[in-house]
Amino acid sequence: MKSRGLQIRRLKRDELPIQTVKLARFLIGKTLVHDLPRGRLAGRIVETEAYVTGDAASHTFRGLTARNRPLFLERGHAYVYFCYGNHFMLNVSGQREGIGEGVLLRAIEPIEGIARMERNRVTVRLLDLARGPGRLAEAFEVDRRLDGVDLVGGGVLWLGAGVRPAGRIGVSVRIGINKEAHRLLRFYERGSEFVSGSRSLRK
DNA sequence: TATGCGATATTCT
DNA sequence: GAATATCGCATAG
Numbered sequence: 001m002k003s004r005g006l007q008i009r010r011l012k013r014d015e016l017p018i019q020t021v022k023l024a025r026f027l028i029g030k031t032l033v034h035d036l037p038r039g040r041l042a043g044r045i046v047e048t049e050a051y052v053t054g055d056a057a058s059h060t061f062r063g064l065t066a067r068n069r070p071l072f073l074e075r076g077h078a079y080v081y082f083c084y085g086n087h088f089m090l091n092v093s094g095q096r097e098g099i100g101e102g103v104l105l106r107a108i109e110p111i112e113g114i115a116r117m118e119r120n121r122v123t124v125r126l127l128d129l130a131r132g133p134g135r136l137a138e139a140f141e142v143d144r145r146l147d148g149v150d151l152v153g154g155g156v157l158w159l160g161a162g163v164r165p166a167g168r169i170g171v172s173v174r175i176g177i178n179k180e181a182h183r184l185l186r187f188y189e190r191g192s193e194f195v196s197g198s199r200s201l202r203k
Numbered sequence: 204t205a206t207g208c209g210a211t212a213t214t215c216t
Numbered sequence: 217g218a219a220t221a222t223c224g225c226a227t228a229g
Contacts, residue, residue, distance in 0.1 A: 049221070057221070059214095067214065084222050085211025091221085104221055134222045176221055198204075208226080216218080 006112070008033060008042060008160035013076050013152045016159075020094030020101040023075065024050040025187045027092065027159070029166025032108060034140050035156045040112050041140050043130060044163065047107035047188040047195045049174045051091070053099065056179035060100030069148070071100040076152040076159070080137070080144055087134030090142045092151060092159070106133045106175070106186075108140070109194040111163065132196040167191060172201055 008031050017023045027045050034041040051058035051071075059068045059081070070079035071093050079091040079102055091102040108130035110117055117129045117139040130136040137143070142157065151159045170190040173181055175197055188195045188202065195202040 051221075059221080062215085065214080081221090082211095082213060084220060085213075087211095087222050089221060106221085132222070174221070178220090204229090206226100206228085208224105210223095212220105214219090 006163055008163060010154070011152050011159045011161060013074070016075050016152065018075060018096060020052050020075075020103060021050045021185065023092065023094045024048040024103040024185065025169060027103060027105070028169050028187055028189055029162040029164070031111070031160035031163060032105065032140065033158050033160050034142070035158075036141065039116060041117060042112040042160070043108035043110045043140075044194075045105055045107075046109050046192045047105075047186070049104040049106055049187070050094070050101070050185040051104065052094075052101050052185070055183070055185075057174065057177040057181075057183075058101070060102075064100065068100060071102045072098055073148070076150060078142075078146050078149045078151055078157060080142055080147040082144065083134070088137035088143050089133045090137050090140075090146075104133060105136060107131050107188070107194055107196045108136050109192065110139070127193055131194055170203065175201070 073093050074097045077093040090105045093102050095101040130139040168190040170188050171184050172186045174186045
């Protein structure tokens with residue numbers, strides 16, 4: 001008996017705030033979906049970080065390069081890059097075309113395709129499937145082939161409306177950076193066990 | 204719980 | 217050649 005999964009409505013670009021920090025907050029509770037030939041991977045976004053203009057921690061701090069080009073696309077495009085020689089990171093561009101800003105997706109609560117995520121991650125611990133940006137990309141089979149795709153344009157990797165309302169949203173400093181470490185640009189669903197970082201970073 | 208470390212590829216200096 | 221938006225494992229307390 002094949003599961004039909006739940007209905008998830010695709011978000012339209014018009015629904016995305018035209019401001020990266022607002023988008024980072026907006027995306028908490030929304031859905032990330034990757035439709036693959038053998039099934040769907042989906043989950044609730046529970047943790048994000050914003051990277052904005054003038055931010056030394058942003059990949060666009062020194063302007064447009066071949067790598068960061070997707071961040072300069074109209075809001076809602078994917079920027080996927082390879083980090084620390086091991087992991088892919090998935091970002092959503094957050095501004096009007098020509099402005100290089102984005103939102104890093106840091107953690108997801110798995111909803112659909114869990115068995116496949118377990119295989120992708122070589123772990124059966126539900127909490128660890130997509131808790132952290134590198135794990136998230138691995139669970140969702142996101143790699144550089146998806147760099148630059150439109151997440152609100154009808155493709156296989158897309159943003160959907162929330163299947164359950166977001167809880168209270170917490171704000172904190174970002175994780176894993178050295179520059180601009182004081183800025184409060186990390187957003188998360190408070191109390192969620194699917195959020196990365198230490199316990200204090202989930203409260 | 205917290206800290207430390209190695210692995211590893213790509214980008215930019 | 218240095219830096220890096222990480223992870224998983226090890227060890228200590």
